Amino acid sequence: MISFDLHTHTVYCDGKNSPEEMVRAALAKGMTCLGFSGHGYAPYDTDCCMSVEGAAAYRAEIAALKEKYAGRIRILCGVEQDYWSDGSTTPYEYVIGSVHYIKKDGEMLCVDNTPEIARLAVDQFFGGDWYTYAEAYFETVSDVVNKTKCDIIGHFDLVSKFNEKERLFDESHPRYVAAWRAALDRLLPCGKPFEVNTGAMSRGWRTAPYPGAEMIAYIRDHGGRLILSSDSHSAKTIRHAFDRYEDALGESLIRNVEEVL
Ligand SMILES: [Zn+2]
Ligand SMILES: [Zn+2]
Numbered sequence: 112m113i114s115f116d117l118h119t120h121t122v123y124c125d126g127k128n129s130p131e132e133m134v135r136a137a138l139a140k141g142m143t144c145l146g147f148s149g150h151g152y153a154p155y156d157t158d159c160c161m162s163v164e165g166a167a168a169y170r171a172e173i174a175a176l177k178e179k180y181a182g183r184i185r186i187l188c189g190v191e192q193d194y195w196s197d198g199s200t201t202p203y204e205y206v207i208g209s210v211h212y213i214k215k216d217g218e219m220l221c222v223d224n225t226p227e228i229a230r231l232a233v234d235q236f237f238g239g240d241w242y243t244y245a246e247a248y249f250e251t252v253s254d255v256v257n258k259t260k261c262d263i264i265g266h267f268d269l270v271s272k273f274n275e276k277e278r279l280f281d282e283s284h285p286r287y288v289a290a291w292r293a294a295l296d297r298l299l300p301c302g303k304p305f306e307v308n309t310g311a312m313s314r315g316w317r318t319a320p321y322p323g324a325e326m327i328a329y330i331r332d333h334g335g336r337l338i339l340s341s342d343s344h345s346a347k348t349i350r351h352a353f354d355r356y357e358d359a360l361g362e363s364l365i366r367n368v369e370e371v372l
Contacts, residue, residue, distance in 0.1 A: 113357055115368040116350050117146030117189060117263065118207055118306065118340035123169040124150040125159040127345040130172050136346035138184055144368050145349070146187035147173055148207050153196040155212070155219045160193070170202055187372070192259045194251055195219065200260065205372055207306070207340075208261025210269065213247045222248060226273040241280035245270050246290045253294035256301040262371055263338055264298060266308045266321040267291075275317050282323060291326055299333050304365055310342025313351040320356065331363045338365045 119133055120126030128136075130147060137145040149169050150160040161169055173188040180186060189205040192198070195214065200206045213220045213232070220232040237244040248270040255264060268291060273279060280287065298305075307327065311317040322330070330337065337360055341351040357364065365371060 112141075113339050113350070113353050113364075113366060114142045115144035115146070115185075116142065116341050116343070116353075117144075117187065117205065117338070117368070117371065118148050118191070118265070118308065118310070119146065119343045119349060120149060120191075121147060121169070123165050123172075124161050125344060130169075130176055132346045133343070133349065134176055134180055134184060134186065136349050138180075140350055142184060142350065144185040144187065146189050146205065146368075148189040148191040148205075151190045151192045151196050151200065152198040153193050155195065156193065156221070160196075163198075166190075166198075166202075185368075191265060192261060194255050194258055196259075205263065206259060206261040207263045207265045208255040208259035208303075209265030210248065210252045210255055213244070213251060215247060222270050223272045226279075229273055230279070242284060242286040242290075245280070245287050249290040249294040253297040256298060256303050261303060263340075264303050264305045266310070266342065267294075267305055268322045268326060271321070271323065272311050272316050282325075288325075291322075292329065295326065295329055295333070295335075299330070299335050302336075304336040304338040304371065305330055306340045306342075307337050307356055307360065307364075308340050308342050309352045309356075310340075310344075310348075313341065313343070313348040320352070327360075331361070335363065336365055336370075337363045338371060 153160045177186045190203040191207045194210040215236045233244045308321040
């Protein structure tokens with residue numbers, strides 16, 4: 112069984128539980144390693160991200176938990192760094208690089224807040240064209256390793272979060288496919304693993320993980336690596352649905368956390 116999960120959030124950012132509650136839940140699930148990945152400070156997103164002082168307290172609390180639980184579970188202090196954040200990632204043991212915003216005409220447009228906010232952005236800044244919006248998103252994603260120097264590429268196609276049953280756009284549309292392929296063609300040579308992220312499943316937005324099945328196939332066909340993560344915002348969703356994907360992902364799936372760190 113995959114007994115590590117490196118993508119989790121706590122009350123220090125937009126999660127529901129304390130770090131220690133997360134550790135106890137991970138122990139109860141028989142896990143050997145839990146990584147915290149609080150949203151690093153971003154001035155344009157103070158609601159969801161840690162403050163500068165909050166991030167220092169987060170690191171101190173996780174350092175204390177490492178000692179307290181030593182020998183029982185390995186605890187790692189990471190960060191989920193948004194593409195547009197210029198905060199330092201030096202104090203962290205690993206970095207998940209994620210794009211949550213598209214920058215357009217000087218505005219920061221959040222792609223994963225609510226369907227209404229996404230639709231408004233498409234209407235106001237992209238003339239109602241979801242494909243132009245997706246192209247802007249994937250162009251940003253294509254640069255995420257370069258910009259954030261991440262160890263793991265977060266939720267590659269987050270732009271599809273509200274598109275269950277393709278209610279907003281057609282994911283087989285040639286422009287959509289060309290946009291994600293171009294991003295993968297630029298990211299694959301970086302050699303960083305792509306998350307198979309079950310966060311939108313546990314929160315009821317999607318019935319399958321990010322990235323979509325065709326993207327996963329493309330990554331595997333081109334020698335890319337995959338890492339399961341839950342993007343948990345509560346203790347009960349740690350390691351969510353990992354068992355469903357563990358076998359199916361075969362050799363491409365990272366099974367030893369040492370391969371990432
Ligand atoms: Zn994220
Ligand atoms: Zn996250």
